[in-house]
Amino acid sequence: MWIGVVTIFPELFGAFLSTSLIGRARQSGRLQIEVRDLRDFTDDPHRVVDDEPYGGGGGMVMTAPPWLRAVRELSAGRSPRRVLLSPQGRRLDDAKVQELAAEPELLLLCGRYEGIDERVRELVVDEEVSIGDYVLSGGELPAMVLVEAVSRCVPGVVQQQSSVERDSFRSGLLDHPHYTRPAVVEGLAVPPVLLSGDHAAIERWREREALRATATKRPDLLAAAPLTAEQRAVLETCK
């Protein structure tokens, strides 16, 4: 998978791109991530990328020409899905992550200031994605969130692919509780079933606890979750 990123702060991506899962995926060649500085696409001697808003009002707006040049030059010989990270976008969720992970190429546009000139959206943006209903200072962190989430769907990036399939939300449910050594923590013991070696019983316990966690922490998910009749029966006993 190829992912291009356009930003005025490429240095923000340094450690993120060379650490852990993403770092290994790039070394293995499963992921090519190209971060480019928007200022490299200005022909302004001072590499200016923002200007005052037409109609007045506070703040600055990112001017269109550098974005148009950047997106078109980075799309040469490619046809990436061009995604602008912005609060106006469709909310990023597991379904959107899987949809974007199915694309061979993504180009992520990271805005700053009050936003980007609207003509950029009209001319070179396929879709907008938001990571949540709050305003950040830039699209860089949302881009990193999207890259991390999508990368986990790329075959071979996560060693335990099964763990990705079992991830929260993939099943429509939250994850079950996890325990590890020591067996007792300040008087709190591990649920005995997890020490029983009875894998069928352990699987039943984990499904029940995933249903309980979802019912208590995210009841909104239950409505959309593809639950079996048996799971619905178990759910009744959890309430």
Ligand code: 4FV
């Ligand atoms: C954002 C979000 C976000 C808005 C103005 C960058 C900022 C500034 N992006 N999900 N929430 N972007 O707040 O994606 O240009």
